[in-house]
Amino acid sequence: MSPIRIVKRQEPLGWSSCFVLLAAILISLVLSGFILFVRGTPPLEGIYILFKGAFGSRYAFEDSLIKATPIFLCSLGVAVAFRLQVWNIGAEGQFALGAVGATWVALSFPEAPAYLVLPGMMAMAAIAGGFWGFIPAVLRQKLKTNEIIVTLMMNYIAILILDYLVYGAWKDPASYGFPMTPEFNTSAIVGNIGSSNFSWGLVHCVILGLIFWVFMSYTRIGFEIKASGDNVRAARYAGIPYDRLVMLVMALSGALAGWAGFLEASSTVNRLQPSIMAGYGYTAIVVAWLARLNPLYIGIAAFMLAGLRVGVEGLQLDLQVPAAFGGIIEGLILLTVLAGGLFTHYKIVFGGKGGKK
């Protein structure tokens, strides 16, 4: 008998699993501090600036909320696909295509009034993003291709499509050679709420989040998604149309990411340019997993990780830490939280032959 053994719990760990989550995040912060130290940055000061920059001021708070918007929407999409055990890694590309779709409407109908242009942009963004999610779903169900790789490759392709357009046909002649479209007309811009600094995009998030929650909790399709996610074979025997469900969910997932792309182009930068591809689609995966696919938690986690991004910008300015540090923290948090998942279903027993039934 080894002195340390891992024993399965009778019941999965309940609310105290949030201590495991906190411990995991703490460990990843300590490791991140060490990585700061390796490159010659004082670790404690670094972590302090990270948090102060993220949540320590009104400006930081607003900026975190702005960045949380696209992450939240992408993450909702990723979460519904993950719930069905479909690995949609393609939020980044679906986001790009959504932005492209919305921009096409904005540039094609410059004269149309806002009450026509904005819904048109939303619809086109959702269709373009949804289409980008639908393709890998069809390939997966009809040809059994691996959706992880297909969605990932489609990310690269979508970003190149965006580049192709802003370097070519859509380039603003007055941009001094910078790759960007002309600024949208005011009719194509989602403005701020009253005189605040908060965009109406936040309201979109709340409404879409609520619809998502109702859809998953109270509709037949939502129930079918959860049932098939738990056991595909049983779901098929129960007569759930699994193939169609996967295609629907991936299209929805893409549409949500596309919507995020629309908001980013229309509300945050007011034009299409390559810099809108900031990796929100990948952060969304981290968020979805941290939040265990629950929409409320996704909101909280999206805000936290958006804050992390803002904090890293502060670190960049104050201590010249490269922007890639954000990826390190995200990767570390995800790894430690995954490892901490062990304690949900198992416990560690020290010594002896305890636990023998």
Place this chain on the structure above:
Amino acid sequence: MSIDILIPLLAATVQSGTPILYATLGEIFTERSGILNLGVEGIMITGALVGFLVAKLTGNPWMAFCAAGPAGACAASLHGFVCLVFQGNQVVSGLALTILGVGFANYIGTSYVGQSAPGFARLPIPFLSEIPALGPIFFSHDVLVYITYIIPLLMWLFLYNTRFGLSLRAAGEYPAAATAAGLNVVAYRWLGVLVGGFFMGLGGAYLSLAYTHLWTNNLTGGRGWIAVALVIFAFWRPGRAVFGAYLFGGIMALQLRLQASGTQIPSSLLLMLPYVLTISVLVVSSWRRGKTDEPAALATNIEPAD
């Protein structure tokens, strides 16, 4: 196409296919033990960075190449810890490792962007390199390319003709039966993860030490993901991996040459080629599913016995 364009193109094909081949062989080895490692991109770029730094520090490319292997194994061991010790989800853990690895390499590498390090020079093999056509295509490269002519054979011998290889495959096919037969499945999976990571690290180092000799951020540019796709295309067999890697080497070499030739085709469309090819390759390999050697227990964890 005339012969004096074709032969340099095919030679460049072998060269650009080599890093992908190292990584694909590594992933085949890992997946054969039953572990799906989607961290290839992150592991490769870690190997590339460590290789570059050691070459810069010591001036010795061999030492750099040899350091990149253990660096890759080290990075892969994170995946091993999460999946084999902590029972974490293999898909998500691999993604996390990619995010972490790419972040880490860009973080440390930022101060070295554009700098060069001593790397491997071309070393044509006497006599063999003088064979018409075949000589310039296969035998006029650096040593690291020649190494990849042997590894697939060695890996095939190991997997199909040794006891250890059989046990490793058993861990990936039917871990419960392997355990019942007295094998330590977790140990074999560790072997798969570490040796696989070793080769992925070498593949990354090929990029910084032989392919470019200088550091740029995001040096791997999706090659790790292409390797994951090629494992499926190769039906998990080392021999077919060679064919797949050169297919991608070919398209990358062609794309570079077209860009350099001042063609009218926009560069963003040319850059799409490898990614479009990856999807096409997956679609094509799905038509012949019956012939695949996909490990039956791929991406499933070994639950600790009570």
